[in-house]
Amino acid sequence: MVIELKNLEKVYKGENSPAVHAVNNVTLHIPSNQIFGIIGKSGAGKSTLVRLISLLEKPDSGEIWYDGSRVDNLDSKQLIARRRRLGMIFQNFNLFSSRTAEQNIAYPLEISGTPKAEIKKRTAELLELVGLSDRANSPISKLSGGQKQRIAIARALANNPDILFCDEATSALDPQTTHQILNLIREIQQRMNLTVVMITHQMEVVRDVCSQVAVIHEGRVVEQGSVEDIFIRPKTAVTKDFLLRISDSQEEENGFVRWSRDGGQYELHFIGDKTDSTTLSQLAKKFNLDFNVRAGGIQSIQGKKVGKMLVDFIGESSEIEKAIDYLRKNGVEVEKNGSNT
Template identity: 65%
Template sequence: MEIKIENLYRTYLQNETKVEACKGISLKIPSNKIYGIIGKSGAGKSTLVRLISLLEKCDSGEVYFDDKRVDNLSKKDLIDQHRRMGMIFQNFNLLSSRTAAKNIAYPMEICGVPKAKINERVKELLDLVGLSDRADAPISTLSGGQKQRIAIARALANKPDVLFCDEATSALDPQTTRSILELIRNIQKKMNLTVVMITHQMEVVRDACDEVAVLNNGEVVEIGKVSDVFANPKSEVTKDFLNHLSSNASEKNNGEGIVRWSKAGGEYTLHFVGDKTGSPVISSVCKKFDIELNIRAGGIETLSDNQKVGTMIIDIDGEASEVEKALDYIKSQGVNVEITGGSR
């Protein structure tokens, strides 16, 4: 299901202060993809997902699902539409009085699905999330990762067209986060779902998303394919997210990640994409020009589509003309050059 939002506005009163949570946001979320919406605290991302998922009404603007306007539905039609959407949250929102299986069954019970079909669907979903042996487990006995798996299964119970994930991995440790993101990727491919992931973690965008929108202060400041945003970030907010990501050296525990061994300097940041990550560009530039090059940080990260993006933070010393020639040469090799002007 394709989602299109046009010129969404939402304003709150907080302690008698006007807060503009969404300021004319427009996005197109493609069908059968994992779409990331990232922003820092207060950027407006949680408000935006509530508007897109029709949990709140916008002050103005329009929301379309597959070219059908849905922000102005009647109460009955809105209930029907909600049943075609799944949602998972940071705090799981599971019913502690029910077992794992009965939590998954709950949305189907509300919809009046026959008991035999409920039991069949619950078994299918428990297998899908890898918890077929935990059907009768009380929620209190499950780990955080297991709880989120049950929450995912529950969100999929009524076979939704779209799955919304609001900070779904924020409460989990890095290893569990990776396993949950892998599960969501596998489910998305199997079920041809549109998945919208709200997050403040660039690791989530890197490991799961196909495209991303970056929010700041209620506005979209950058949008594009994840590989393009990683290789050539435009906004200062995006660069700051990537800087933070770079500081988590080898976070994926597979030898990848950006490692910084010097906090000083770092005037230029180079971004290598795809086969450029294996090209001897740095060796060549040092041979061709009268410069000295100091590498402050470097590494390679693999995105969810297996695209590789390399990052290198460097200083270049030499006559201004030689430095300029060296930078022009690096750019001519298909490497994006960003002037960072010092410590990242």
């Protein structure tokens, strides 16, 4: 399911406060059968944007298209029918505490008039899909955070949606559970050929599960592209700030180790087979300069190895320039003081 957003606008007008331009002229292409990330800080407009895309609110102007059909102008009956083919996962799970796990999954099927026998079969399938077949009759209060989110995922899939929206779906979970839930969403996306829209403020979530990403700031899309490009060649200060927010402990867990807090004037990125190359060794032989490695490591982005290294080059500026040119010609990305070199 391809999603097209064309010049979306949404303004909230307060009686005693200034108007908030939550979504400001957003045009976006979300490809079919991928996990697409929308990342932004608190107040950036990403939650409002997802409410518009998922038809929970109408835009003040602009258009929303699903697979070539406009959907923001549907009448009430058509809108209800279209919403039933959308799945939503939320940060706080939004489960009914008065219902068991199985009954929570059954709820959207009940309100759509599905026969009881079919509901029983479908809930059993979904419980197995999320790995909780033995928890069908468990009260929600007896489930862990990760189990609650698995039930929420199963409920979101009950009506066989063609689009799945995840609004900060892992923000309330610990790192290990987050990793498990992201793996589950990725497996479900591949199995069901879903278009998944992942809304988050966590850059590590984008790195681990998304194929493409849009960065939202003050209601606008300030940058978009493949996850690999965004991580290796960020263009805006907003995106670079997100990358800096990945904590040292998370970086170390993903193979990045910093053994010096000083220096690191240049950031080098080695992509794919370049992570196994002897480029730096050759660099030292070819040019009259020294280099000091401050940090380094290799992580996986979309299944591709990406090495990152922080270094200082010591020598004449002309030699450093030649060395940087050599690195670039040999497929190594070089960044200095926040600007691409």
